[in-house]
Amino acid sequence: MNRTKLIDIAEDWFYQQDWKPFPFQKQTWNAFLQGKNGLLNAPTGSGKTYALWLPIVLNYINENPDYKTKHKPGLKAIWITPLRALSAEIKQAASRVADDLDSKMTVGVRTGDTTASERTKQKTKMPDLLITTPESLQLLIATKGYEKIFGSCTAIIIDEWHELLGTKRGVQMELALSRLKSVAPKMRVWGISATIGNLELAQKVLLGNETEALENSVLIKANIHKKITVKSILPAKIDSYPWRGHMGLHLMREVAKIIKSSKTTLIFTNTRSQCEIWFQALLEKYPEFAGEMAMHHGSIARETRVWVENAIKNEDLKVVVCTSSLDLGVDFAPVETIIQVGGPKGVARFLQRAGRSGHQPGKESVIYFLATHAMELIEASALKNAAEKNIIEDRVPYLNSYDVLIQYLNTLAVSDGFYPDDIYKEVQQTFCFQNITADNWRWILNFITNGSQSLERYDEFKKVEIDEAGLFKINSRRTAMQHRMQIGTIVSDAVLSIKFVSGGYIGFIEEWFASKLQKGDTFVFGGKKLEFYALKNMQVLVRKASVKRTAKTVSWMGGRMSFSAQMSEMLRAELYAANSGNMTPELKALEPVFSRQKKESIIPNDNQFLIEKFKTREGFHAVFYPFEGRFVHEALASVLSYRISLLLPITFSLAYNDYGFELLSDQEIDLESVFDNNLFTADYLHEDLQQSLNATEMARRKFRDIAVISGLLFTGMPGKFVKTKHLQNGSQLLFEVFRDYEPDNLLLQQAYIETFEHQLEEGRLLQALERINNQEIVVKNCEKPTPFSFPIITDRLREKLSSESLADRIAKMTASYMKV
Known part of the structure; x- marks a missing residue:
């Protein structure tokens, strides 16, 4: 059967579903049937899955004319998904194609959720089409006789390649592919990606440096304009907008209106704690949502998460408060509206979440942006611009x-x-x-x-x-x-399962949080008020708590997210546009804030670097505004404070957010004199970073993860995990042994490299310093904290005060400031 005939069969199948194939789907069918490798880039919800399942099945039919009477068992194709939650939907699509074309091919799933009995069956008889994860694929390679299992495989598809690229899971896939290409010489390698900027590099990382594989490959881009409508949720008066984040709860009434007017709404939060808080607050304020509202994040029990996903598909839920656990690929056709609470810190993440609505070809995606404080409206304007111009971040491979x-x-x-x-x-x-x-x-x-x-x-x-x-x-x-x-x-901190004393699994929390609980303490998890009873056999035993009792919200460790490089660049562009009078609706809404900023200081243009100085009862403040993201500011604040300390005896307290950073001291800095000593020079940056940030301590913490991945440390048996502090002690001992007796140890060197390149983003820091050196440095002496500096100062207070006392302190500071 020639290739044209096979493509005709694929088109006929599409027409039977009342669909019309896109050009990119036909291009993919043709390239795959020609035996090519490739990377497919297409918008979320455009039919990428069928672009590859169809040619996989048709290729088998074509190469086995007697397939109906003499079906050859064995693995024919592997579909890699980064999330187990996506496997059921991918299996459904594969089964639909395989059954409708009467191919006799079987479809199976192998993930961490696959039952022991199913895995045992797969040992003797693998399905023809297998959906699995990077980790489960490695486990299959760890099986005796794996070469025989994979030898007949003709295709491997890596879905959501952008999620793996730039991570160690991506490296894991690179190594697996290098082995499988030798074991299965007929295997085609394809990647699927939606939101990624550097496609050519992504294709090269996927296919490796093998010249023949690269030459026999294609990069297919779908020329489909996915309409994404971005709307900002604005208050009636911007004067009432908080100058620092308060979870966005002040706009709950507007959120409720959006929920009520939509069939199904997903509310995305950046953290699991924020997800819990929003769910609880909505339920308390609008009890009529009970029964139609659910929560979804990675620490909730799998059974609950699956129930929520099915309930969305079945249109049983009006609203779901969630985290990145619902970012990827699941087809939720009933979802009409997305609400993003707080800055997502990256364009790709924002567009990925927007694509959860209108997740069908030709459908419009609608996403609302809810800024938690005034400055985030600049992010809203930048994200809207990025969506219109289809600007997406690059992914940097390891x-x-x-x-x-x-x-x-x-x-x-x-x-x-x-x-x-x-x-x-x-x-x-x-x-x-x-x-x-x-x-x-x-x-x-x-x-x-x-x-x-x-x-x-x-x-x-x-x-x-x-x-x-x-x-x-x-x-x-x-x-x-x-x-x-x-x-x-x-690698994450040790987690403990949460169970009711009477039985019933709820989810899991991290060991550090559980260790702080005393018997009788009440906390909120999964929308339930729970009373801590005991910690036994690595399980947190709880009872239902009284509704009237006050409760703390579970929190999770992990660094805060920071702006991507593209997001930082776009934010600066929006700020400069505001200064020139080119105002978007979001920037116009910020006019009262901008007016006060101009009154007290300036809004810098693209040729200016702003530093603000003022004195409070806490001391002398110097606030710098690179607008480069939290991680870059953390490193830059440490480098500058170190360099200043070499010139004069002084001690600083540091604070930073995505917009800038603060140096606070008990004596005033003569900035002019430190400028004369090349304060912002890029020379000796690496050495100054090492001295200022105690790079050894940071590398020691990074080494723990490296030690676990490499097998130097064993994390324990199921239900008997090694405590986090014991893992940390073990890794520190190994780190010190290598540092003192084996400084050329590759794992030790890797810890330092990852600290500088991935955690401190030394490359971006270098670029920031070069940019600042080409700008006019403007120092403004201010009477009080400005709107730009206010969020940075309150971030520092956040580390010292409880949430209640912090809110009171911020309210007093704001009231005092607004009187001026």
């Missing part, structure tokens, strides 16, 4: 993630073993390890067999044995079991 490579080699050693020369050639073909040297490779092989130079005396680190033929193999059943249990690159 390089030389040796911890992931070590885990991968142990995975191969657990299954059938490996010969180093063969695997070295494959690893070199990946983007991540394209520059790996022979010396690096020998160090890694020595590490997995002898535990590296400083650990050679300890047998527990000698995991891999070498047989007479040179095969590297893990023979210890205990080591193999521990490795399989710890496969993955997502």
Whole structure:
């Protein structure tokens, strides 16, 4: 059957569904059936899934003319999804195509949620089409005889590739692909992505540095303009808008109006704590939503999350308050409206969430932006502009993630073993390890067999044995079991399950929060008021608490999100536009704030760098405004305070947010004199960062994750996890051993590199300093905190005061300021 005939069959199938194929779908069918690899870029809800399931099934039918009478069992295609929650929908689409075309192909799912009995069945008979996750794929590679399992595979699809690129899960996929391409030489590799800027690089990372694979590949972009309508939720009077975030609850009435006028609304929050607070506040203010409102975040029990997802599809819910747990791919046709609470800090995340509404070809996506404080309206204006111009962030891939490579080699050693020369050639073909040297490779092989130079005396680190033929193999059943249990690159603090004393699983909270609870304490989780009873067998036992009792909201550790580079650039552009009088509705709404800012200081233009100075009872404040994002400001504040301290004896308190940072001291700084000493120079930046931020301490914390991923530390058995403090102590001991006795240890070096490149964003910091050096530095002496400085100051107070006393303090500060 020729290719034209196969594409005709695909088109006919579309017409039977009352659909019309888009050009990008036909392009994908044609390229796949030609045997090409590729990356497909198309908007959310445009039919990307069928662009690849159809040619996969048609290719099998074409290559097996007697498929109806002589079906050949075995794995034909793998579909990788970054989220287990998406697997049911992807399976439904695959089954629909396979059954309608009478292909006789079976469809299966293998994730962490797959039952033991189903996994046992798959050992003897794999489905033809398998939907799985990066971690479950690694577990399959850790299975004896995996080469036979994958040998007949003709395609692997990596869905939502933008979510994996730039993460260690992406490196995990790169390594898996390097092996599977050798095991299954007929396998086509395809990626699917919606929101990503650097598509060409994404394609190269996906396919690796193998020239033949790249030359036999295509990049298909769907020329579909997905209409995204961005609306800002504005109060009647901007004067009443808080100058600092209060969760956005002051606009609850406007939110309720939107909910009531829509079929189904998703309210996205940036954190799980904020999700809990919004759910509770809405329910208390509008009890009529009870029964039609639910909550969805990653710490809630899986059964509850699945129920919520099904209830959305079945139109049983009016509103769902959620986090990024509902960001990706699930097709919620009834969803009409999205509300984003607070700045999402990135364009891609915002557009991904917008795509949850109108999640069908040709449908409009509607998203409301709810700024939690006045300055976030500038973000709203920038996001609206980005949506109109389709500006999306680039994803920066990882390089030389040796911890992931070590885990991968142990995975191969657990299954059938490996010969180093063969695997070295494959690893070199990946983007991540394209520059790996022979010396690096020998160090890694020595590490997995002898535990590296400083650990050679300890047998527990000698995991891999070498047989007479040179095969590297893990023979210890205990080591193999521990490795399989710890496969993955997502490292978080230890979590404890929450259960009612009477029985019934609710979800999980982090160990650090649970350790602070005393018997009788009340907290809110999953929309329920719970009373802590006891901590037993790594489980938090609770009872239902009295409704009248006050309760704390569960909080989770983890750094705050920061602006992406593109978001920072767009924010500055909006600010400069406001200064020139080119005002969007959001910026016009900020006119009272801008007027007061101009009265007390200035709004900088693109040639100016603003520094504000003022004195309060706390001391002398110097506030700098690079508008580069929280992480860059944290590093820059530390570098500048360090450089100033070299010139004069002084101590600073630091505060920062996405707009700027504050240096607070008990004596006034003579800024002119420090400017003369090249305060903003990019020279010696790396050395100053090391000195100012105690890079060793930051690298020590980063090393914990590296130690877990590489298998240096074992996190424990199910239900018997090693406590976080014990993991931290263990990793610190290893870190100090390597630092003192083996400074060239690749994992130690990786900890420092990741600290500077990923946590401190040294590259962006360097660019920021170069930009500032080309601007006019404007120092304004102010009488009081300005609207721009107010959120930064109150962020510092937030660390010192409880939420109640902080709200009172901010109210007094605002009242005092507004009188002026």
